[in-house]
Amino acid sequence: MKRIGVLTSGGDAPGMNACIRAVVRTALARELEVWGIRYGYAGLIRGEMEPMNRGSIANIIHQGGTILGTSRSPEFMTREGRAGAIRALEEAKIDGLVLIGGDGTFRGGTLLQEEGGVDIVGVPGTIDNDVYGTDYSIGFDTAINTALEAIDRIRDTALSLDRLFFVEVMGRHTGFIALESGIAGGAEELIIPEVATRIDDLCRHLKASFQRGKRSAIVVVAEAGQPGNTFRIAREVKDITGFDSRVCVLGHTQRGGAPTARDRILASMLGTAAVKALINGKAGHMVGEINKDIVHTPLKDTWEEKKELDDDLRELVKLLSH
Numbered sequence: 166m167k168r169i170g171v172l173t174s175g176g177d178a179p180g181m182n183a184c185i186r187a188v189v190r191t192a193l194a195r196e197l198e199v200w201g202i203r204y205g206y207a208g209l210i211r212g213e214m215e216p217m218n219r220g221s222i223a224n225i226i227h228q229g230g231t232i233l234g235t236s237r238s239p240e241f242m243t244r245e246g247r248a249g250a251i252r253a254l255e256e257a258k259i260d261g262l263v264l265i266g267g268d269g270t271f272r273g274g275t276l277l278q279e280e281g282g283v284d285i286v287g288v289p290g291t292i293d294n295d296v297y298g299t300d301y302s303i304g305f306d307t308a309i310n311t312a313l314e315a316i317d318r319i320r321d322t323a324l325s326l327d328r329l330f331f332v333e334v335m336g337r338h339t340g341f342i343a344l345e346s347g348i349a350g351g352a353e354e355l356i357i358p359e360v361a362t363r364i365d366d367l368c369r370h371l372k373a374s375f376q377r378g379k380r381s382a383i384v385v386v387a388e389a390g391q392p393g394n395t396f397r398i399a400r401e402v403k404d405i406t407g408f409d410s411r412v413c414v415l416g417h418t419q420r421g422g423a424p425t426a427r428d429r430i431l432a433s434m435l436g437t438a439a440v441k442a443l444i445n446g447k448a449g450h451m452v453g454e455i456n457k458d459i460v461h462t463p464l465k466d467t468w469e470e471k472k473e474l475d476d477d478l479r480e481l482v483k484l485l486s487h
């Protein structure tokens with residue numbers, strides 16, 4: 166192996182830059198050339214790539230977003246699109262590819278590998294933390310801390326005005342962000358897609374909590390594939406209980422910002438592990454961290470298997486929120 170490529174794909178996540186830096190530095194230390202591919206699979210199809218050196222990754226460890234740019238590429242999900250990507254890799258003489266992204270990225274990577282025989286290693290980078298094969302994905306820690314800061318701020322105003330608040334967090338179809346930011350923020354209630362929530366039950370809990378003397382409450386709601394749906398939930402709660410409330414949708418604020426120390430360290434470890442995996446014949450896998458160990462999970466499993474929420478954390482919410 167002489168030349169490898171690196172790309173970021175899907176939603177950006179804080180820490181992706183730290184990971185790119187680790188990939189480039191590790192590759193150069195092993196005397197490999199590294200090419201940075203711009204705008205994920207869309208840029209790969211267009212052949213947008215350039216050699217990277219130490220200067221390309223100077224002073225980026227603390228920056229959110231991704232210096233390579235990213236995209237969601239419907240074209241790559243077609244066979245013709247992938248054929249274009251394979252051609253671009255052949256023309257650039259790239260023998261191995263590091264993909265930094267989430268389950269959609271690895272679904273595409275699996276096809277690229279099957280159809281083009283490309284050596285691929287994945288690195289989990291998504292704020293959603295919904296990738297099977299790692300305890301945490303790059304960006305999740307920063308996102309939950311961003312959400313937590315917002316929840317804390319909302320608590321100040323909720324307490325001052327005796328108000329009920331609904332705070333909507335990201336996570337696509339999963340409740341990882343809601344669960345951890347909700348526990349850390351002392352949320353009174355959580356609504357996550359993994360647990361069926363009946364509005365009647367939610368209203369009963371909220372009423373009981375106000376009867377016990379609480380004068381304000383925060384309900385953390387996972388977007389669950391329907392951003393903005395929290396406004397509907399708040400209206401339904403008002404219809405049943407008469408409780409007036411405010412809704413705050415945190416949205417893309419959770420994707421930006423400087424990565425936390427944890428995300429920078431995870432990104433550095435996994436970026437280095439990805440290059441080593443390519444060199445050591447571990448292509449076709451995603452590198453992840455489970456119980457502090459670096460693990461290699463077949464790329465296909467990362468999107469075919471479902472990552473479950475931590476049951477102990479779910480129990481904790483029930484126990485501590487009332």
Ligand code: F6P
Binds near residue numbers: 267291293335420
């Ligand atoms: O996958 C990361 C994520 O931020 C999800 O939490 C969210 O549902 C989605 O991306 C939003 O994507 P976009 O920025 O393309 O609207």
